[in-house]
Amino acid sequence: MQFIETAWGIFTKYSILFFSGVKITLLLAITGTVFGLMIGLVVGAIRAISLEPRSSKFSRICKKVIDWVLTVYIEFFRGTPMMVQSFFMYYGLKSIGLNWTPIVAGIVIISINTGAYMAEIVRSGIQAVDKGQTEGARSVGMSHLQTMFYIIIPQAIRNSFPSIINEFIVNIKDSSVLNVIAVNDLYFQGSSVAGSVFKYTETFFVVAMIYLCLTYPTSKILGYIEKRMANTTGKVGA
Amino acid sequence: MGHLIDIQHLKKHFGKLAVLNDVEFHLDKGEVVTIIGSSGSGKSTLLRCINLLEMPDAGAIYYEGKDVLQGEIDVNQHRTHIGMVFQNFNLFNNKNVIENCMIGQMKVLKRSKKEAEEKALFYLDKVGMKDFAYAGSMQLSGGQKQRVAIARALCMDPKVLLFDEPTSALDPEMVGDVLNVMKDLAKEGLTMIVVTHEMQFAKEVSTRVVFMEQGVIAEQGTSEEIFGNPKTESLQRFLSRYRNQQN
Ligand SMILES: Nc1ncnc2c1ncn2[C@@H]1O[C@H](COP(=O)(O)OP(=O)(O)OP(=O)(O)O)[C@@H](O)[C@H]1O
Ligand SMILES: [Mg+2]
Numbered sequence: 001m002q003f004i005e006t007a008w009g010i011f012t013k014y015s016i017l018f019f020s021g022v023k024i025t026l027l028l029a030i031t032g033t034v035f036g037l038m039i040g041l042v043v044g045a046i047r048a049i050s051l052e053p054r055s056s057k058f059s060r061i062c063k064k065v066i067d068w069v070l071t072v073y074i075e076f077f078r079g080t081p082m083m084v085q086s087f088f089m090y091y092g093l094k095s096i097g098l099n100w101t102p103i104v105a106g107i108v109i110i111s112i113n114t115g116a117y118m119a120e121i122v123r124s125g126i127q128a129v130d131k132g133q134t135e136g137a138r139s140v141g142m143s144h145l146q147t148m149f150y151i152i153i154p155q156a157i158r159n160s161f162p163s164i165i166n167e168f169i170v171n172i173k174d175s176s177v178l179n180v181i182a183v184n185d186l187y188f189q190g191s192s193v194a195g196s197v198f199k200y201t202e203t204f205f206v207v208a209m210i211y212l213c214l215t216y217p218t219s220k221i222l223g224y225i226e227k228r229m230a231n232t233t234g235k236v237g238a
Numbered sequence: 239m240g241h242l243i244d245i246q247h248l249k250k251h252f253g254k255l256a257v258l259n260d261v262e263f264h265l266d267k268g269e270v271v272t273i274i275g276s277s278g279s280g281k282s283t284l285l286r287c288i289n290l291l292e293m294p295d296a297g298a299i300y301y302e303g304k305d306v307l308q309g310e311i312d313v314n315q316h317r318t319h320i321g322m323v324f325q326n327f328n329l330f331n332n333k334n335v336i337e338n339c340m341i342g343q344m345k346v347l348k349r350s351k352k353e354a355e356e357k358a359l360f361y362l363d364k365v366g367m368k369d370f371a372y373a374g375s376m377q378l379s380g381g382q383k384q385r386v387a388i389a390r391a392l393c394m395d396p397k398v399l400l401f402d403e404p405t406s407a408l409d410p411e412m413v414g415d416v417l418n419v420m421k422d423l424a425k426e427g428l429t430m431i432v433v434t435h436e437m438q439f440a441k442e443v444s445t446r447v448v449f450m451e452q453g454v455i456a457e458q459g460t461s462e463e464i465f466g467n468p469k470t471e472s473l474q475r476f477l478s479r480y481r482n483q484q485n
Binding site: 139142155 | 291314317321327328329391
């Protein structure tokens with residue numbers, strides 16, 4: 001009980017700091033997920049292009065090169081810790097003269113990182129769309145881009161909706177590593193509060209509870225939507 | 239000369255498998271050609287080459303005198319002239335019935351929303367699906383889906399409509415509805431190529447029947463000639479297998 005009271009005391013006393021941290025954390029998670037999804041859609045759609053048999057040798061080579069670059073991007077950002085990426089990009093770009101604030105850097109880094117994951121999510125979402133959808137669209141004369149944009153991608157997003165929301169939950173939590181470049185998110189504020197009251201356990205208990213308040217409702221809502229989607233597709237499959 | 243579609247020496251391989259072996263075929267305006275033949279004889283592939291869903295390896299396809307394979311035409315434009323109805327319908331799952339019929343009109347033919355809507359309703363009415371215009375496309379039965387797919391194709395005002403076994407994926411009680419729609423279209427003079435296993439339908443509507451065997455057109459003629467007096471042995475065998483199945 002003593003523990004809870006102390007924690008509650010810390011929470012009320014420093015609530016302004018915690019809430020400013022929450023704001024930054026949500027800012028990072030939301031922008032990271034939205035921009036990441038945009039990057040993922042573009043990258044995933046490009047990777048999913050299969051060239052028409054009629055297309056020229058030049059466009060084939062272009063496609064190969066672009067695919068290779070995108071693969072490097074995806075593998076690099078999925079295969080290294082975001083903390084390392086943060087150091088590398090923030091200080092690396094600073095050293096060549098880009099004078100950016102930690103928060104801008106944080107948004108850029110989390111977006112690019114999320115984009116790499118989203119690209120794979122989008123690609124498997126696209127692959128899960130029945131080939132007949134493409135044929136139906138092409139048969140009425142829609143171009144590759146129109147087919148992607150109006151028919152395939154909407155279905156791919158629907159297919160991968162749970163994974164997309166899951167990325168948002170991951171971002172709420174993993175944005176905490178951006179404190180290494182002094183982004184003042186919830187974790188960052190928590191550590192400075194802990195440092196000044198010298199009660200690490202209680203303070204980080206508060207921080208953990210706040211994170212849980214952010215992630216738990218999101219995953220509940222996701223579960224509800226998933227169930228509804230399963231019901232509708234279930235009907236269709238019959 | 240002057241055929242609507244003229245196919246010469248068409249060849250297509252899938253890997254080592256030669257699926258089309260020097261196919262010669264032509265189609266004139268107003269014809270209703272049915273293509274019959276055993277499974278794997280290349281019927282679908284021929285159809286899919288005509289609207290370039292498959293790319294032939296050799297030969298030529300002329301549409302209104304223009305060589306389709308030599309980049310004289312725009313592929314997407316070409317496909318608006320040649321509609322296609324698939325065995326598995328391929329309705330857009332993310333669109334409702336009327337949107338399925340409108341999107342091609344608006345995005346490809348650049349028609350206004352109002353015009354596209356009017357046309358969609360007209361053809362949905364024609365196939366008996368007007369009452370379902372605002373239903374989700376995934377809630378329909380197979381026969382309903384196929385009728386919407388026909389309306390979707392008609393909305394593009396195609397010069398030719400290709401059907402690839404349009405009733406093969408349907409429950410038997412739905413087949414009649416779809417065939418009736420197709421018979422009406424044939425009566426109105428729409429140019430059609432229909433790959434089908436429905437021999438009765440082929441007999442009734444065809445101006446010409448084409449029998450494919452092992453990647454070539456083995457025999458063709460009027461339905462009386464093909465069904466009444468088959469010349470090649472392979473066609474005789476094919477038809478007798480059919481009669482046996484019926485009994
Ligand atoms: N994309 C493809 N890749 C490889 N092989 C293919 C492909 N499409 C068709 N084939 C093969 O080509 C042959 C002819 O196929 P096609 O679909 O044209 O036959 P079909 O006459 O339409 O037969 P069915 O009556 O079964 O529909 C078949 O053996 C088939 O397995
Ligand atoms: Mg076939």
